Amino acid sequence: MLRLGFPVLGVADLDRAATFWSTALDLRDSARWASDTWRTLVTEAGEEALGLMRSGSPVEPRPRVHVDLFVDSVEEQQTEVRRLLELGAADPGWTDYPENPDFVVLADPDGNLFCVVDLSHAPSS
Numbered sequence: 001m002l003r004l005g006f007p008v009l010g011v012a013d014l015d016r017a018a019t020f021w022s023t024a025l026d027l028r029d030s031a032r033w034a035s036d037t038w039r040t041l042v043t044e045a046g047e048e049a050l051g052l053m054r055s056g057s058p059v060e061p062r063p064r065v066h067v068d069l070f071v072d073s074v075e076e077q078q079t080e081v082r083r084l085l086e087l088g089a090a091d092p093g094w095t096d097y098p099e100n101p102d103f104v105v106l107a108d109p110d111g112n113l114f115c116v117v118d119l120s121h122a123p124s125s
Contacts, residue, residue, distance in 0.1 A: 005048075005051075006048050006049055006050055006051060007050055007051070007067050008050075008051035008052070008053055009021075009050070009051070009052055009053070009067070009108070009110070009112050010053050010054075010055030010057060010110075010112070011052050011053070011054065011055060011108075011110040011112070012054070012055065012056075012110050013109070013110065014036075014037075014038075014039050014052055014054055016088075016109050016110070017039070017052045017108065017109065017110055018039045018041065018052060020087055020088050020089070020108055020109050021041055021050055021052070021108070022041055023087055024069075024083075024084055024087055024089075025041075025049065025050070025069070026043075026044070027041040027042060027043060027049050027050065028041065028042060028044070029041060030042040030046075030048070032048075036054070037053065037054040038051065038052070038053055038054070039051070039052040040052075050067075059107075059110065059111035059112060059113075060113075062096075063112070063113055066112070066113050066114055066115065067112075067114040067115070068103070068114070068115045068117050069114060069115065069116050069117065070117050070119050071116060071117070071118055071119065072118075072119055072120055073118060073120050074118050074120065074121065076118070077104060077116055077117075077118040080116055081104050081106065081116055084106055084116070085106070088108075088109040089106040089107060089108055089109070090106065090107045090109075090111075091106065091107075092105060092106065092107040092111075092113060094113075100121075102117055102118050102119075102121035102123060103115040103116065103117045103118070104116045
């Protein structure tokens with residue numbers, strides 16, 4: 001039976017990406033399927049949560065697929081955005097926000113875009 005797996009991010013620096021995403025999401029590096037070109041990050045319970053794959057291709061400025069991280073309030077969103085920036089995320093200068101957005105666009109240390117979404121806010125269109 002086909003099952004949905006987990007998101008995979010292409011990265012240039014596996015160690016840097018593993019450190020950033022493990023710290024950002026309270027995950028840990030797993031030895032399962034680890035290699036020079038692959039890392040699997042898991043939850044404390046050992047559930048696979050995020051794959052990191054070494055990639056030589058450039059980061060897409062407007063990716064069609066990205067990771068959304070959820071928070072429950074605008075205050076939590078502001079706190080997490082500040083924390084992620086301190087961990088090495090960057091403000092990519094996103095200019096395509098709708099009016100009154102429920103999300104903030106950031107880039108991980110490799111430049112992969114992701115969103116921090118406030119679930120208490122009406123969905124952005």
